[in-house]
Amino acid sequence: QQPVQSPQAVILREGEDAVINCSSSKALYSVHWYRQKHGEAPVFLMILLKGGEQKGHDKISASFNEKKQQSSLYLTASQLSYSGTYFCGTVNPYSGAGSYQLTFGKGTKLSVIP
Amino acid sequence: GAGVSQSPRYKVAKRGQDVALRCDPISGHVSLFWYQQALGQGPEFLTYFQNEAQLDKSGLPSDRFFAERPEGSVSTLKIQRTQQEDSAVYLCASSLGASGGFYNEQFFGPGTRLTVL
Incomplete structure (x- = not known):
């Protein structure tokens, strides 16, 4: 089941904040966040493994609400380099398929303008 | 660098041709995944290897798609009789x-x- 991301796109001015949400209709066990710039490979941002876990990386942080089956990515004081498409990926280790495949959302396109 | 490399970077094929795509993972990495990404979409899982064992091929869209990782390092994704989709x-x-x-x-x-x- 593909997680749902919102918003689909957002435009920010430098220095503004943004929140990207990722929700699932099924239980979440692991949530990954990646950023992909046009024509490039997705780049890892962070993994959240436990419900309620929060992580931070520079001015990018994320939370994981197990009960609500959702994760949010917070970008504060955005910089031009934050532009790109952000994907959340969820993992279900109990799928029975013998792998820990990531199921990615459709992405949120973030554009930071001067 | 010691990152993941893929070749070729671009491939144009005529419908019906077979293609082979190569992946060189980071040395020592046990797990290897293949994904397909359509324009404007997120990556979609195709198949997973743990060392040389293909543990999950549930995402392969048809029997025209085949992947291997015979020595647990380099992997090849082969598509037979390619279609526009x-x-x-x-x-x-x-x-x-x-x-x-x-x-x-x-x-x-x-x-x-x-x-x-």
């Missing part, structure tokens, strides 16, 4: 642990852009 970017990712993407980040290669005419 196969046009996409094919991404390879590797991960250190045997638990695939659960605990560990996945390192993605730059992808191969396949265009089927």
Whole structure:
């Protein structure tokens, strides 16, 4: 089941904040966040493994609400380099398929303008 | 660098041709994934290897798609009798642990852009 991301796109001015949400209709066990710039490979941002876990990386942080089956990515004081498409990926280790495949959302396109 | 590499970066094939896409994962990485990414979409899982064992091929769209990793390092994704709907970017990712993407980040290669005419 593909997680749902919102918003689909957002435009920010430098220095503004943004929140990207990722929700699932099924239980979440692991949530990954990646950023992909046009024509490039997705780049890892962070993994959240436990419900309620929060992580931070520079001015990018994320939370994981197990009960609500959702994760949010917070970008504060955005910089031009934050532009790109952000994907959340969820993992279900109990799928029975013998792998820990990531199921990615459709992405949120973030554009930071001067 | 010691990242994931893929070749070729671009491939144009005529409908009906066979293609082979190569992935060189980071040395020592146990897990290897193949994804297909259509324009404007997120990557979609195709198949997973743990060392040389293909543990999950549930995402392969048809029996025209075949992947192998015979020595547990380099992997090849082969598409037989290509169709226009196969046009996409094919991404390879590797991960250190045997638990695939659960605990560990996945390192993605730059992808191969396949265009089927």
